[in-house]
Amino acid sequence: xxxxxxxxxxxxxxxxxxxxxxxxxxxxxxxxxxxxxxxxxxxxxxxxxxxxxxxxxxxxxxxxxxxxxxxxxxxxxxxxxxxxxxxxxxxxxxxxxxxxxxxxxxxxxxxxxxxxxxxxxxxxxxxxxxxxxxxxxxxxxxxxxxxxxxxxxxxxxxxxxxxxxxxxxxxxxxxxxxxxxxxxxxxxxxxxxxxxxxxxxxxxxxxxxxxxxxxxxxxxxxxxxxxxxxxxxxxxx
Amino acid sequence: xxxxxxxxxxxxxxxxxxxxxxxxxxxxxxxxxxxxxxxxxxxxxxxxxxxxxxxxxxxxxxxxxxxxxxxxxxxxxxxxxxxxxxxxxxxxxxxxxxxxxxxxxxxxxxxxxxxxxxxxxxxxxxxxxxxxxxxxxxxxxxxxxxxxxxxxxxxxxxxxxxxxxxxxxxxxxxxxxxxxxxxxxxxxxxxxxxxxxxxxxxxxxxxxxxxxxxxxxxxxxxxxxxxxxxxxxxxxxxxxxxxxxxxxxxxxxxxxxxxxxxxxxxxxxxxxxxxxxxxxxxxxxxxxxxxxxxxxxxxxxxxxxxxxxxxxxxxxxxxxxxxxxxxxxxxxxxxxxxx
Numbered sequence: 320x321x322x323x324x325x326x327x328x329x330x331x332x333x334x335x336x337x338x339x340x341x342x343x344x345x346x347x348x349x350x351x352x353x354x355x356x357x358x359x360x361x362x363x364x365x366x367x368x369x370x371x372x373x374x375x376x377x378x379x380x381x382x383x384x385x386x387x388x389x390x391x392x393x394x395x396x397x398x399x400x401x402x403x404x405x406x407x408x409x410x411x412x413x414x415x416x417x418x419x420x421x422x423x424x425x426x427x428x429x430x431x432x433x434x435x436x437x438x439x440x441x442x443x444x445x446x447x448x449x450x451x452x453x454x455x456x457x458x459x460x461x462x463x464x465x466x467x468x469x470x471x472x473x474x475x476x477x478x479x480x481x482x483x484x485x486x487x488x489x490x491x492x493x494x495x496x497x498x499x500x501x502x503x504x505x506x507x508x509x510x511x512x513x514x515x516x517x518x519x520x521x522x523x524x525x526x527x528x529x530x531x532x533x534x535x536x537x538x539x540x541x542x543x544x545x546x547x548x549x550x551x552x553x554x555x556x
Numbered sequence: 557x558x559x560x561x562x563x564x565x566x567x568x569x570x571x572x573x574x575x576x577x578x579x580x581x582x583x584x585x586x587x588x589x590x591x592x593x594x595x596x597x598x599x600x601x602x603x604x605x606x607x608x609x610x611x612x613x614x615x616x617x618x619x620x621x622x623x624x625x626x627x628x629x630x631x632x633x634x635x636x637x638x639x640x641x642x643x644x645x646x647x648x649x650x651x652x653x654x655x656x657x658x659x660x661x662x663x664x665x666x667x668x669x670x671x672x673x674x675x676x677x678x679x680x681x682x683x684x685x686x687x688x689x690x691x692x693x694x695x696x697x698x699x700x701x702x703x704x705x706x707x708x709x710x711x712x713x714x715x716x717x718x719x720x721x722x723x724x725x726x727x728x729x730x731x732x733x734x735x736x737x738x739x740x741x742x743x744x745x746x747x748x749x750x751x752x753x754x755x756x757x758x759x760x761x762x763x764x765x766x767x768x769x770x771x772x773x774x775x776x777x778x779x780x781x782x783x784x785x786x787x788x789x790x791x792x793x794x795x796x797x798x799x800x801x802x803x804x805x806x807x808x809x810x811x812x813x814x815x816x817x818x819x820x821x822x823x824x825x826x827x828x829x830x831x832x833x834x835x836x837x838x839x840x841x842x843x844x845x846x847x848x849x850x851x852x853x854x855x856x857x858x859x860x861x862x863x864x865x866x867x868x869x870x871x872x873x874x875x876x877x878x879x880x881x882x883x884x885x886x887x888x889x890x891x892x893x894x895x
Contacts, residue, residue, distance in 0.1 A: 358829075361622075393579060398583055401583035403781055405784075406784060413599070416606055419606065425796075497618060499610050499611055500823070501823075501830065556832065
């Protein structure tokens, strides 16, 4: 004669909730809001592992009544399990948002020699990672300087307008290696934008020509357009 | 059954808590209210709260799969590996156990969150605590994935091999020193008694697969609560403390090392990604950057919560002091030689 163990069922339920979060991230393409392309494999892995753990717990949830209360679900147990499920509830309820202007002031500038090498600056099309490397390394800066005046297209968020002339703003992109906790920033100064047309945190695409000036990189805008947040909001080095 | 397991079972039998058939009702209601409030209130509109939630979520989304993987390994050790296997390791000379355990970390390519449940299970299973702790501290630094990520982060720099080799060797040395300091402590002196929620989960008389499922879910639930607390603290710190706070200390010999260790503690980065952040502090020399890369994977905010939940009160103090002192002295030498 067996009966359902309330504690085991509740534990299995919490594991299933966590598995559900990882399946939810997969199904709604939200992985990129938290992880880089380098670590996105963790989400399907987590989904499978947690699903197996939940199935294992629920499949073994019927027990022989022992009379020692070992499988009883106390209030304390229930609240503890609820606390463990709380992040799932919050992350599922949260709209798909990305790091914004607030985070810019808290982050260090990106320096990634692996992608900021002069080789990439010479041969590839320019992007934010090359710009960040040139702001940190002399050899990358020299090579980028040789490409002054070349066309460039950058997507990013408007991160600062205060203290700048009306036709200028800072364009920022976060660079994430594993998860957004390790995000660093790459930044250019856009000049010649339509005055007052863009707000902080707004995603824009800037097309123009690049001009490194010392460590600062300017982009003389030829066209600035508001765009929706891209599905992959963070760059991966 | 080991001494620790016997003690835990004895404790939970004597406690014999009484269940409440409706204990889950208010909890489920509270979660539903939270969900509704989050949907209607849209906390992401508040800039700092949005930043907190994204960082908190990303720390969990990244760390939880490693914790579950560690729990699978841990449950496998418990159910499939006989205690006699660890007794054989225990017969090695004590001075050899810690170095051997540190080198074993090379074979375990997970970050620090995954190594904690494994080390806990190894101790409960009878492995010398000093060896298990050495393995736990070394594995997140010396495994090949972390070595490769450090190489990639510093490729093209003059200090490439100082950073890659220095991190690997310092990781081994610091972990071994902690192992020696732990010395001959007994498992029951090191491990905290399992709390009721986990202790209830496993019945030794059950079939092997049911015991595996019990240990697995018990470990996940046990680790998850501390991971959530640690991730919340780390996310709050990342939300309110700018990374550039330490910039002014870059030129000060000892303070720069302490500052980078403190920053590593506060940021709680995964050992597989922290090299990219360390590399961004270009105003700091190789010594402070190595301090960041060695100290962080051994002691940080989320690990503190895991250690306090898993081990005895004195354990965290021992690890903190030993890791900090050893890292400080070693990186000071590196700064003198290569800075």
